[in-house]
Amino acid sequence: MRTLTRSGIVRFVFAFASMVLIALPAQIRAEIPAFKQAVAEAAALDRDIADFYRETEYAPIWTGPEALDQSRRRALLAALDTAAAHGLPAARYDVPGLLAMLADVRSARDLGKVEVAMSKAFLTYARDVQTGILKPGAVDDDIKREVPLRNRKGYLTDFVQASPDAFLRALPPHNPExxxxxxxxxxxxxxxxxxxxxxxxxxxxxxxxxxxxxxxxxxxxxxxxxxxxxxxxxxxxxxxxxxxxxxxxxxxxxxxxxxxxxxxxxxxxxxxxxLKSVIVAMERERWMNMERGKRHILVNLTDFTAKVMDDNKLTFVTRSVVGMNQHDRRSPEFSDEMEHMIVNPTWNVPRSIAVKEYLPMLKKNPNAAGHLNITDSSGRAVSRANVDFNQYTEKNFPFDMKQAPSNSNALGLVKFMFPNRYNIYLHDTPAKSLFARETRAYSHGCIRLAQPFDFAYTLLARQTDDPKGVFHKVLKTGRETQIDLEQNIPVHIIYRTALTTPRGQLxxxxxxxxxxxxxxxxxxxxxxxxxxxxx
CATH class of the missing domain: 1.10.101.10 (PGBD-like superfamily/PGBD)
Structure with a gap:
């Protein structure tokens, strides 16, 4: 049998294997030391499984004669039979091999080997269906997603204390998407x-x-x-x-x-x-099999939108511009928490932009990019007339560059901060024309919003009866001002080429x-x- 897909076949062969186990001669079941030794040997190279059986004194959880053991076997085989429906590699769990081992048990040592084989298949499937089979960053280093991996031994410990069917049903993501x-x-x-x-x-x-x-x-x-x-x-x-x-x-x-x-x-x-896109989206959902927040912000890079979600329902949506498709400008994927917004922000030019874009301009013309202020490491203003920019390279350029708050500021009039190591945030922009385009990948990596003021009102509405008034009172000062959010809001920057509507349409x-x-x-x-x- 090359692959096993029909649940009817599973039930038939499983029933046969179960009958074989139940009918084992009493002397085989009496060979407890041999069973334990076989379990210990088979589990030796898997520390989590070895520790689990050592702590339970090598008691069987799959191959015993009790009804609970049969229930666990049945639940596991039924779950493995659904692996392909989850977009998982069914052959990885070797159901035909497990069934053959069950049917060929002739000794206590055989039984011990089957016991461990089933635990290995269980642990592999449990982690795969709950948190995915791939390591995101190994596929693309701009996927900064931290997968919420669960403790492997904990799977076994929790499983033996739970209803087998209920435990396995609870493993895959349970979000509507x-x-x-x-x-x-x-x-x-x-x-x-x-x-x-x-x-x-x-x-x-x-x-x-x-x-x-x-x-x-x-x-x-x-x-x-x-x-x-x-x-x-x-x-x-x-x-x-x-x-x-x-x-x-x-x-x-x-x-x-x-x-x-x-x-x-x-x-x-x-x-x-x-179909490939759908299967990929399911794997991505498994990477995010965690609580996302009753209120959270969802930025789908492929959709060029930023959304505020409340209890999985859309509260607010605006068009966005994301990083352009260049190796150092693509927007990364990760999750963090928004803590505050800055009204009338100063744009502190990232060093990568300063040395790669503005330094070549300054070498040709010291007065280029006149909208930017240049300061030394102590924050003192630098006179362009007294600097020979041609002496500097990307490695030794010693200055900082920044743009004061204004309508023409590169960050617009507000930015939304969820401090992270990638220096990514959401912000306004004076370049409004880009939002009319179908494909909107033009930024250096940060997320630009088409309706930043309305976005701010939506966030502030949870902490004031007059969100618009509060925001504009600060805006009118023209001074850089931080407005803290009373409750941090999870931000999830995702990438989905396949998605669904609430009614189920792809x-x-x-x-x-x-x-x-x-x-x-x-x-x-x-x-x-x-x-x-x-x-």
């Missing part, structure tokens, strides 16, 4: 099994009034995807335009109703590629930095199957 992604995965698998969404759409641009084979292909694909009800039209009519707008909205595109190059590229993406975004392609390649290498074989 993960549940909807699982359903979306199944829907895409069925779509692929039925042949996909049909022929791709040729051409570079289709719009209202067009007709011909390309429009028919567009019509058929929109119907197959569920954006258009059945119709026999061969022309790009109002119905098709509305369907295109629905598609565009679900893929983060400008909703102009014109099937231009960008829209057609997304329409022609195969269901297999979309939506997709472009892989702006190519990170999800890397994650899929790593999952594929780990044995994750694109299509879960259901037998």
């Amino acid at each position: 993960y549940t909807r992604l699982m359903k979306g995965k199944l829907t895409l698998e069925r779509t692929i099994e039925r042949g996909g969404w049909g022929a791709t759409v040729p051409g570079k641009k289709l719009e209202q009034g067009d007709s011909g084979p390309a429009v028919v292909a567009l019509r058929d694909r929109l119907i197959a995807m569920g954006y258009l009800t059945r119709t026999a039209t061969r022309s790009y009519d109002a119905e098709i335009m509305v369907a295109v707008q629905k598609f565009q909205a679900a893929h983060g595109l400008d909703t102009d109703g014109v099937a231009g190059g960008g829209t057609l590229t997304e329409i022609n993406v195969s269901p297999e590629e979309r 939506e997709f975004r472009r892989d702006v930095y190519g990170r999800d392609a890397k994650i899929w390649n790593a999952l594929d290498a780990a044995g994750v199957a694109l299509i879960a074989n259901r037998g």
